[in-house]
Amino acid sequence: MSVLREKLENSNDVVFTAEFPSVDGGGMASVERNAARLAPWFDAVNATDNPAAHAHTSNTTTAIAMKMYGLEPIMQIVCRDKNRLAIQSDMMGASLHGITNLSLLTGDDVTAGDEPEARRVFDIDSAQAINIARIMGEGKYLSGRAINPAPDFYLGAVENAAAPPFDYRIQRALKKYRAGARFLQLQICYHPDRLEAFCKGVAEIAPDLKLIPTLVLVKGAKGLGFMNDKVPGIDVPASTLARVQRASDPSVEVNKLTLELARHALTLPGVRGLHITDFRHDDTLDSFMNDLGRTPKR
Amino acid sequence: MLKKLLPFVEHALKAPVWDCRMCGQCVLHSTGMTCPMTCPKTLRNGPCGGVRENGHCEVIPEMQCIWVKAYDRTISLPLPKVWKEHYNELRPPVDMQLQGTSSWINLVTKRDQQVPDGWSVQGSEH
Numbered sequence: 063m064s065v066l067r068e069k070l071e072n073s074n075d076v077v078f079t080a081e082f083p084s085v086d087g088g089g090m091a092s093v094e095r096n097a098a099r100l101a102p103w104f105d106a107v108n109a110t111d112n113p114a115a116h117a118h119t120s121n122t123t124t125a126i127a128m129k130m131y132g133l134e135p136i137m138q139i140v141c142r143d144k145n146r147l148a149i150q151s152d153m154m155g156a157s158l159h160g161i162t163n164l165s166l167l168t169g170d171d172v173t174a175g176d177e178p179e180a181r182r183v184f185d186i187d188s189a190q191a192i193n194i195a196r197i198m199g200e201g202k203y204l205s206g207r208a209i210n211p212a213p214d215f216y217l218g219a220v221e222n223a224a225a226p227p228f229d230y231r232i233q234r235a236l237k238k239y240r241a242g243a244r245f246l247q248l249q250i251c252y253h254p255d256r257l258e259a260f261c262k263g264v265a266e267i268a269p270d271l272k273l274i275p276t277l278v279l280v281k282g283a284k285g286l287g288f289m290n291d292k293v294p295g296i297d298v299p300a301s302t303l304a305r306v307q308r309a310s311d312p313s314v315e316v317n318k319l320t321l322e323l324a325r326h327a328l329t330l331p332g333v334r335g336l337h338i339t340d341f342r343h344d345d346t347l348d349s350f351m352n353d354l355g356r357t358p359k360r
Numbered sequence: 361m362l363k364k365l366l367p368f369v370e371h372a373l374k375a376p377v378w379d380c381r382m383c384g385q386c387v388l389h390s391t392g393m394t395c396p397m398t399c400p401k402t403l404r405n406g407p408c409g410g411v412r413e414n415g416h417c418e419v420i421p422e423m424q425c426i427w428v429k430a431y432d433r434t435i436s437l438p439l440p441k442v443w444k445e446h447y448n449e450l451r452p453p454v455d456m457q458l459q460g461t462s463s464w465i466n467l468v469t470k471r472d473q474q475v476p477d478g479w480s481v482q483g484s485e486h
Contacts, residue, residue: 190404
């Protein structure tokens with residue numbers, strides 16, 4: 063059984079997940095290096111699927127490589143680049159290599175990436191993808207053709223608690239839950255009030271849906287501004303941005319802010335862990351985890 | 361004859377009002393009379409996570425997110441209760457074989473309710 067599933071379903075442990083850096087050359091040595099950096103802190107790590115609509119080493123092969131270096135993958139599949147046949151074959155490919163954690167999401171549009179002229183696929187949407195994965199886990203493809211034995215999947219999804227229409231986000235999360243998602247990695251959120259309302263709303267109706275809010279480690283005001291301006295669906299309140307900009311040391315202030323958001327998120331109903339994205343590649347991750355009271359494994 | 365004529369009539373009527381894309385499996389009634397096929401990602405089950413702070417589309421910034429619109433209209437329009445209740449159902453993947461055909465015919469023949477043999481939906485209420 064995957065560590066992620068074991069911890070989320072059979073313990074009360076807080077789980078920590080992260081984003082594996084995209085692989086663009088550098089070979090297995092780069093995978094090994096990043097795996098070694100992340101392994102002490104995280105229970106499972108996302109193998110992304112062309113994040114931000116940029117082409118990289120594929121989700122499945124990255125997940126396989128991570129596994130080789132002892133990191134438990136959560137394999138993401140986005141709906142932007144593949145039709146329903148390719149998505150099902152991604153899932154079976156994952157299963158073939160013993161990858162059971164899947165996270166299914168819509169994906170940023172092609173226009174968010176560096177090849178905006180590409181054809182967008184979106185043959186199915188994320189809720190349908192989750193439902194299809196659940197059906198496969200019960201032993202058949204979407205067509206009804208048997209899969210014997212059925213693949214063993216632990217299904218996750220993503221939701222953005224802070225994007226309009228706010229009230230509806232809870233219902234949409236529950237739709238994914240009913241389709242088969244057992245955990246939700248939530249989009250980066252700089253509105254603690256919105257995150258709180260979302261978690262409360264979800265926990266009320268689906269207390270066993272595990273919520274994992276995301277924090278991002280950025281360098282300072284510039285990084286925050288980038289989040290606000292360039293990342294689809296992320297809004298940084300002007301007052302939050304100003305707080306970091308006006309600080310005597312924006313780098314220290316932004317870390318303080320992230321820590322506050324993390325501690326707040328962990329108090330919310332339904333929240334079972336945190337997902338960390340790290341764009342810094344320095345020692346911030348270690349100090350951030352230490353500040354959260356975590357101790358590294360090994 | 362009717363099979364050839366109706367798609368033209370349907371498109372002529374629905375395109376000016378709803379920007380109909382002739383998917384042949386109309387769900388307007390369940391989406392606050394807002395066509396999900398006009399979403400650049402053609403999402404049938406609600407908004408993606410890219411909706412802007414002002415409720416506009418990630419892909420086309422000047423356009424209101426069709427799912428923001430659908431949600432508002434589902435609440436505000438005087439639509440039949442049963443239609444409103446359908447808003448949150450899990451809609452199956454689009455059947456690409458129906459593209460360009462008349463959803464009216466497909467409704468009458470129930471062709472628009474055919475789903476792949478493997479498709480199933482877990483209890484609609486938790």
